[in-house]
Amino acid sequence: MVMKIKFLRINPLLLILLSITCFHSNAIASLNPLNWFSSKDGTSEVIKIENDNEKGTKQLVKKLAKSKAKGNEKAQQKIYKKILRNHPRASIAKEAAYNRGVYLFNKAKWKDSFQAFSILKQYHPEFSQLDEVIELQFQCAENLMNQEKKQAFGFKSSATYNTESIPLFIAYAKLFPFNKNAPLALLYSAKVSQSDKEYEIAVVSLKELINSYPSSEHTAEAYFLIAHIYSEFIKGPEYDLESTREAIRYCEDFIALYPKHEDIGTIEVLYERMLNALATNRVLLADYYYFNKRDNVAAIIFYNEAITLAPNSQAAIEAQERLDAIDMGIRPTTGGNFIKKLFFIK
Known part of the structure; x- marks a missing residue:
């Protein structure tokens, strides 16, 4: 079975953000x-x-x-x-x-x-008057975010936010990391990026918020958003599931850290969906070894993993059926096996 790997698009804004979060001397220059x-x-x-x-x-x-x-x-x-x-x-x-x-x-x-x-x-x-200036700079970024972006030929932009504000929020968070608005600047950077489908920038902004400001009032929302963004990367259970694992990880963190949050129900639903996606992938992998490679040992490992991941899922039911068949010594029937039996080929 071929595992397809998703490569992320890299754009200039992402490179700017990466330079900021690395705290390299080049970041200051940029x-x-x-x-x-x-x-x-x-x-x-x-x-x-x-x-x-x-x-x-x-x-x-x-x-x-x-x-x-x-x-x-x-x-x-x-x-x-x-x-x-x-x-x-x-x-x-x-x-x-x-x-x-x-x-x-x-x-x-x-x-x-x-x-x-x-x-x-x-x-x-x-x-x-630097404190006043810092406040005005945040207002600049916030006002630009809500300002309608001018389009060519007089057309109005369909974007929810003005994406030109993203570098301002990123710069603000870097220039004033100890300011009360720094976590909010990162959150706004993520939201604006997400609205424009610039998910890579959103993810980096949210990770910076989570890692640098774990006690912020905006951190719960960061966990919520990043879990959903990673779920958007998933194209199906047969694809590379790094994004699925990341979504699961942030769901688990949200559930552990904010059990009484108003969005806990939404996260739990997403969590179950992500577990089912990962379990389905394990079943597909196990089927490959069971039907194609006739490797029961490898198949059993992956079927059991699917059941452990999402015991109440359809994937777990299918995995248990395969395990029962293996226990009974039933060999899988494939197209090749049927033809061999039909023509008495050993």
């Missing part, structure tokens, strides 16, 4: 807000941070003071943008990042606002 600035034609600009000193910003500070005196908000924002792009480590960048972030937030430019605010965490963690 989240560097400077990398998010791009030129008008969409190509990445080369950021020269070697000039991040106060001397390099003197001229900009003078221009900024003049634009403030004139009340020219547009000119101020232009200068702020230049400071953040070329001098993110300079002291004036604190003012630039905060004011630029608030300005873009009020304009509902959620991604740009999030990126501007991130410079404060990256280069100025001592900023006095």
